[in-house]
Amino acid sequence: MGRYVVRRLLQMVPVFFGATLLIFLMVNVMGDPIAGLCGDRACDTATAAQLRREFGLDKPLWRQYATYLGNVFTGDFGTAFNGRPVLELMASAFPVTLRLTVVAILFEIVVGITLGVVTGLRRGRPVDTSVLVLTLVVIAVPTFVTGLLLQLLLGVRWGWIRPSVSPDATLGELIVPGLVLASVSLAYVTRLTRTSLVENRRSDYIRTAVAKGLPRRRIVVRHLLRNSLIPVVTFIGTDIGALMGGAIVTERIFNIHGVGYQLYQGILRQNTQTVVGFVTVLVLVFLAANLLVDLLYAVLDPRIRHA
Amino acid sequence: MRGVARARWAAGAAVVLLALAACGGGASDRGGRVLTSSWGDPQNPLEPSNTNEVQGGKVLDMIFRGLKRYDPKTGKAENMLAERIETTDSRHFTITVKSGWTFSNGEPVTARSFVDAWNYGASLRNNQKNAHFFSYIEGYDKVHPETGPQTADTLSGLKVTGPRTFTVTLRQKFSTFPDTLGYVAFAPLPRAFFTNRSAWLDKPVGNGPYVVESYTKGAQMTLRKWDAYPGPDKARNDGVTLIVYTDSNTAYTDVLAGNLDLVDDIPAGQLKNVRTDLDGRYINTPAGILQTLVFPHYDPQWRTSGARKVRIGLSMAINREQITRTIFRGTRTPATDWTSPVLGTDGGYKPGLCGSACRYDPAAARRLIQEGGGLPGGQVRITYNADTGSHKQWVDAVCHSINNALGNDKACVGEPVGTFADFRNRIGRHRMTGPFRAGWQMDYPLIQNFLQPLYYTNASSNDGKWSNKTFDRLVDQANAESDTARAIRLFQQAEEVVRDDMAAIPLWYQNGSAGYSARLHDVTLNPFSVPVYDRIRVG
Numbered sequence: 001m002g003r004y005v006v007r008r009l010l011q012m013v014p015v016f017f018g019a020t021l022l023i024f025l026m027v028n029v030m031g032d033p034i035a036g037l038c039g040d041r042a043c044d045t046a047t048a049a050q051l052r053r054e055f056g057l058d059k060p061l062w063r064q065y066a067t068y069l070g071n072v073f074t075g076d077f078g079t080a081f082n083g084r085p086v087l088e089l090m091a092s093a094f095p096v097t098l099r100l101t102v103v104a105i106l107f108e109i110v111v112g113i114t115l116g117v118v119t120g121l122r123r124g125r126p127v128d129t130s131v132l133v134l135t136l137v138v139i140a141v142p143t144f145v146t147g148l149l150l151q152l153l154l155g156v157r158w159g160w161i162r163p164s165v166s167p168d169a170t171l172g173e174l175i176v177p178g179l180v181l182a183s184v185s186l187a188y189v190t191r192l193t194r195t196s197l198v199e200n201r202r203s204d205y206i207r208t209a210v211a212k213g214l215p216r217r218r219i220v221v222r223h224l225l226r227n228s229l230i231p232v233v234t235f236i237g238t239d240i241g242a243l244m245g246g247a248i249v250t251e252r253i254f255n256i257h258g259v260g261y262q263l264y265q266g267i268l269r270q271n272t273q274t275v276v277g278f279v280t281v282l283v284l285v286f287l288a289a290n291l292l293v294d295l296l297y298a299v300l301d302p303r304i305r306h307a
Numbered sequence: 308m309r310g311v312a313r314a315r316w317a318a319g320a321a322v323v324l325l326a327l328a329a330c331g332g333g334a335s336d337r338g339g340r341v342l343t344s345s346w347g348d349p350q351n352p353l354e355p356s357n358t359n360e361v362q363g364g365k366v367l368d369m370i371f372r373g374l375k376r377y378d379p380k381t382g383k384a385e386n387m388l389a390e391r392i393e394t395t396d397s398r399h400f401t402i403t404v405k406s407g408w409t410f411s412n413g414e415p416v417t418a419r420s421f422v423d424a425w426n427y428g429a430s431l432r433n434n435q436k437n438a439h440f441f442s443y444i445e446g447y448d449k450v451h452p453e454t455g456p457q458t459a460d461t462l463s464g465l466k467v468t469g470p471r472t473f474t475v476t477l478r479q480k481f482s483t484f485p486d487t488l489g490y491v492a493f494a495p496l497p498r499a500f501f502t503n504r505s506a507w508l509d510k511p512v513g514n515g516p517y518v519v520e521s522y523t524k525g526a527q528m529t530l531r532k533w534d535a536y537p538g539p540d541k542a543r544n545d546g547v548t549l550i551v552y553t554d555s556n557t558a559y560t561d562v563l564a565g566n567l568d569l570v571d572d573i574p575a576g577q578l579k580n581v582r583t584d585l586d587g588r589y590i591n592t593p594a595g596i597l598q599t600l601v602f603p604h605y606d607p608q609w610r611t612s613g614a615r616k617v618r619i620g621l622s623m624a625i626n627r628e629q630i631t632r633t634i635f636r637g638t639r640t641p642a643t644d645w646t647s648p649v650l651g652t653d654g655g656y657k658p659g660l661c662g663s664a665c666r667y668d669p670a671a672a673r674r675l676i677q678e679g680g681g682l683p684g685g686q687v688r689i690t691y692n693a694d695t696g697s698h699k700q701w702v703d704a705v706c707h708s709i710n711n712a713l714g715n716d717k718a719c720v721g722e723p724v725g726t727f728a729d730f731r732n733r734i735g736r737h738r739m740t741g742p743f744r745a746g747w748q749m750d751y752p753l754i755q756n757f758l759q760p761l762y763y764t765n766a767s768s769n770d771g772k773w774s775n776k777t778f779d780r781l782v783d784q785a786n787a788e789s790d791t792a793r794a795i796r797l798f799q800q801a802e803e804v805v806r807d808d809m810a811a812i813p814l815w816y817q818n819g820s821a822g823y824s825a826r827l828h829d830v831t832l833n834p835f836s837v838p839v840y841d842r843i844r845v846g
Contacts, residue, residue: 030726031732032728037351046453163563164557164567255558269350
């Protein structure tokens with residue numbers, strides 16, 4: 001187990017370098033960011049040259065990348081164009097997005113798996129059909145439509161919630177945005193759980209369990225669900241990374257100042273430091289979540305052992 | 308099963324940790340006569356000589372007062388901290404600062420507060436994006452040389468001559484120089500700024516009617532009324548809370564839900580229902596912004612003898628009336644000169660100066676373009692940035708209008724550029740081959756500001772590299788003219804030169820728009836499309 005973890009951690013090293021280099025190159029392809037800093041007019045040449053020197057933009061690209069990585073390892077993610085250290089931006093953005101992700105994941109686990117179990121056990125019944133149709137609708141409608149619709153109905157028409165989230169972004173305020181963010185994945189989790197459950201219900205060990213006369217509850221929770229959850233756990237695990245990085249639309253709609261907001265602004269202002277910094281952290285989160293998922297397999301299915 | 312138990316414990320601990328991380332922070336209280344207003348994250352550090360966009364300017368307008376202030380209604384420059392500004396030759400000025408003014412930390416505003424601030428702004432070392440505003444002052448080429456290191460720290464044209472007086476020497480005659488002093492870059496700065504800049508930036512201290520109470524960068528700024536403010540324009544409310552919105556649609560929705568008091572940028576998509584949504588609590592007033600199409604005069608194709616006729620023809624092929632009505636829903640007005648209505652006719656705005664060249668006339672457009680030798684390369688491509696400002700819609704409409712007028716589906720196409728920075732880059736490299744969009748937001752309400760920076764040979768914002776000796780001579784004359792009325796007439800003559808060559812096609816004057824909640828009264832926008840916060844009454 002320990003050796004497995006070490007091996008996986010070592011594998012992360014090339015992924016980390018590759019991902020940061022790729023992002024660095026991509027942001028640089030967009031061209032010189034200084035030109036966008038002076039509004040609808042040209043920056044005066046002396047100031048522009050000075051700014052370029054200060055942000056290291058006058059150096060060749062490989063030097064810029066090397067300097068950047070060197071700084072990252074000493075804990076310095078650089079400075080955004082508005083004069084704020086990227087580390088400070090991260091400190092304000094990541095807790096917010098983390099909270100949003102937790103709310104979304106909770107929705108996926110609680111609502112998604114429950115619905116999956118209910119429909120899986122009642123295959124072909126009206127409950128199953130209606131949930132299936134409902135998930136189809138949720139998957140088909142884009143997130144921003146769901147978000148704007150809920151915002152208009154709950155926030156403006158009925159006045160149940162505030163249409164936007166305050167800068168504090170407390171858990172209570174994040175329930176509706178979290179639901180919107182989770183909606184599509186939630187539908188997938190429901191369908192995955194259902195299919196997996198239906199498949200495993202026909203397996204030999206369930207027949208044996210039923211023949212032994214075990215109570216139904218124990219059969220479902222201990223034997224059926226535990227084995228059926230493996231694909232679902234994989235999905236949710238990879239979804240953690242996707243939710244954190246992919247919340248741009250939801251964060252914009254509800255005015256949440258999280259990772260999506262910083263990334264959006266970083267891209268718009270062509271701020272290499274912000275974009276590379278945030279994406280690097282997201283890559284790390286993604287890798288960590290994947291490792292966690294792989295380790296969870298062993299817990300769920302004793303047949304899987306990590307050497 | 309021990310493995311399972313341990314995993315459960317770990318999962319439980321993780322949940323607890325996350326819950327702890329989620330705690331902290333309470334609801335912000337609204338109440339009293341404090342209003343909330345939408346805001347955008349300022350692009351640059353919030354210092355006067357570094358702030359060149361509206362969002363940062365909004366704050367500085369509340370916490371700073373300069374020598375002059377532009378009347379929020381008429382745009383006229385009036386003395387604020389200046390007791391008098393005297394000159395005999397339009398080149399040497401003696402400025403006397405009023406007594407009794409202090410910064411909100413108690414420090415008196417003296418001549419030195421201004422001179423130090425201006426020297427800071429001009430110095431190349433400080434990377435100030437508004438440094439070029441000091442370029443008229445003598446010694447600017449020493450503290451801010453085009454290339455190489457600076458050879459002086461302070462402007463030789465600035466001298467403190469007493470506690471409340473200082474002199475300014477300009478490099479050339481500039482009769483309307485005192486009227487430019489209302490621009491935020493010319494604001495005074497307290498000593499605290501120079502002794503500890505980063506602390507000052509965390510909580511700026513100024514001499515305006517509001518003081519910054521707290522500032523969470525990127526999220527929110529709380530401003531309170533400064534009770535001891537010595538100026539005549541004391542705040543009529545108890546404070547303003549600025550809240551950063553990523554998307555103006557969300558801010559608008561918040562106003563509808565009664566969650567926000569003021570949104571000063573109505574999203575384009577909401578314009579058709581804003582009047583009914585807000586029940587008349589919507590304002591739409593002219594701002595000093597002119598949208599134009601600029602031509603690359605450095606490209607030989609646009610310098611031929613017939614190119615002038617082609618440019619005029621293109622201008623006449625654009626149906627401005629229809630586009631401003633249908634796409635902008637009245638938030639833009641068809642342009643008939645190269646300035647802005649906010650200047651007023653006394654200030655140099657002259658409706659109809661463009662004449663027939665700005666009137667939609669497809670037949671004449673077709674004829675002129677034919678006479679001029681046709682479109683260069685058979686097609687014009689209008690370049691614009693696609694990331695902000697919904698430019699695509701109107702560029703497509705302009706092209707549609709041109710195509711219709713010329714009876715050619717391929718006469719005009721839009722050419723989007725992904726980001727604003729990239730767009731500005733392409734313009735800066737002077738490699739454009741066709742017209743490109745330009746939005747000019749005035750720095751100060753003077754006709755000079757609409758002409759000289761844009762069309763004077765090698766001027767800072769002359770992106771099309773247009774150059775005309777007659778124009779330059781007229782501008783020089785106007786700047787040297789001490790009689791304002793005569794100076795304005797000379798500027799208008801210069802503007803006619805721009806018209807005759809159609810250096811840039813004027814499209815429309817842009818309005819500022821805002822919507823507000825029923826709690827607010829006396830909401831107005833100044834000519835810079837910034838809400839006049841100090842006049843707003845709450846409740």
